[in-house]
């Protein structure tokens with residue numbers, strides 16, 4: 001502990017190093033449990049085999065180009081979530097009746113397993129990227145709309161009064177005061193919304209066996225390629241973490257001080 | 259003029275005062291509440307001359323902020339009129355600049371961008387507006403903090419940013435609602451000096467809302483003392499201390515007498531306010 005406190009390098013990276021140590025210990029533990037057959041080796045592959053399978057899924061299964069397909073779907077969904085969710089939240093804030101009428105619903109939708117209505121979109125769009133994107137957008141919208149609404153409602157009265165005293169137009173009031181004041185909250189909404197969208201993109205890909213990473217996991221599982229299946233799942237988890245971290249960094253960069 | 263204390267009521271500005279900039283003419287404000295109407299401001303009249311510094315003082319809850327918002331055009335008047343340069347107001351007037359009691363700096367803008375805000379609205383070119391803004395930032399003593407964000411500043415510095423931002427719009431009439439209330443005593447005194455200095459430099463007309471007697475006497479030409487519930491005019495005191503004034507005058511006898519005089523009027527109202535608060539009634 002005292003050496004950690006003294007060494008500036010250790011002090012700076014202590015949380016990250018601890019995190020990595022926990023993951024490595026977890027790996028080693030599972031490896032041990034599988035090797036001693038406490039965990040059934042036919043159900044859970046050895047972590048070391050999963051690690052080795054990474055090369056295979058990159059070279060033989062073109063996971064990177066499949067990733068780009070999934071990323072394109074998720075990216076389209078993300079843009080639509082922002083383009084629909086933020087104006088929707090703004091509309092709800094501006095029209096109190098609409099807000100009272102729908103707020104509970106939208107909050108409920110955020111908690112509901114939206115993915116279950118995929119058959120409906122399958123009928124409308126067929127087995128196409130649009131089925132995947134539609135469900136992802138539906139899943140990502142509630143948090144963005146809710147947090148936009150919350151952010152706009154929580155703007156301090158003193159800031160609004162300042163805008164009024166400078167005789168801002170409605171348009172200026174929104175863009176120069178309301179929107180920037182609500183931006184931190186809108187950003188939290190976007191971060192959650194985009195993660196919801198990403199989860200649903202991969203989930204629906206898996207369900208309808210169409211697109212990028214989802215069908216890959218299906219195929220590998222059907223071939224009983226357990227290390228490959230787990231490697232692909234790890235890849236998806238890894239990508240989700242990277243998206244989350246990048247969003248967080250972007251948010252910090254956009255508002256330097258709070 | 260030698261006898262500094264004038265016990266009689268003085269409702270008019272000194273004879274030498276120029277034409278009035280602001281006229282508050284028998285203004286009343288009623289709020290409709292579920293428990294019936296609440297009269298927050300009751301039949302108040304006040305005239306503020308150009309270049310004059312007038313304070314409104316009263317206990318908490320007597321209707322000061324209501325009056326501030328009425329003059330600023332943020333609230334509608336129930337009865338009476340408010341005129342600025344002879345023009346009856348109907349919403350925020352272009353000649354008025356407001357400084358609020360609460361922190362009103364924009365946290366997403368740096369100090370310089372906060373202060374440049376009104377200039378940006380006027381459509382001033384970037385280079386020019388930054389130069390003007392820099393001038394006002396220096397005026398409130400924040401030179402060197404231009405690139406900082408409000409979150410990096412103390413409460414007093416943020417309040418100075420608000421003042422600079424309002425000044426940058428060059429309002430003919432500066433309205434301030436307890437701008438120093440949240441600050442410690444030392445900062446409050448020094449900032450008071452700063453405001454006076456700027457007021458002299460820019461020949462600004464100022465209407466200051468306060469609950470602080472020292473502050474009112476230190477800064478003002480006249481002090482309107484409000485009664486508690488309903489908010490009426492109790493008296494308008496003329497403060498004939500020489501100018502330029504600084505916080506160093508606080509220890510003078512004359513200053514002390516003015517403070518005592520204002521307190522004598524305020525005391526009764528404040529104790530009524532306190533009893534009200536103790537009873538927990540509205």
Ligand SMILES: Nc1ncnc2c1ncn2[C@@H]1O[C@H](COP(=O)(O)OP(=O)(O)O)[C@@H](O)[C@H]1O
Pocket residue numbers: 289290291296297298316317318319320321322323324325540
């Ligand atoms: N929007 C409002 N609705 C109802 N009553 C109000 C409203 N604003 C202020 N009041 C009442 O008016 C009185 C004066 O309030 P205010 O002007 O804020 O006092 P001060 O600024 O002197 O502390 C208070 O009794 C307050 O409860």
Ligand SMILES: [Mg+2]
Pocket residue numbers: 322323324359436
């Ligand atoms: Mg007040």
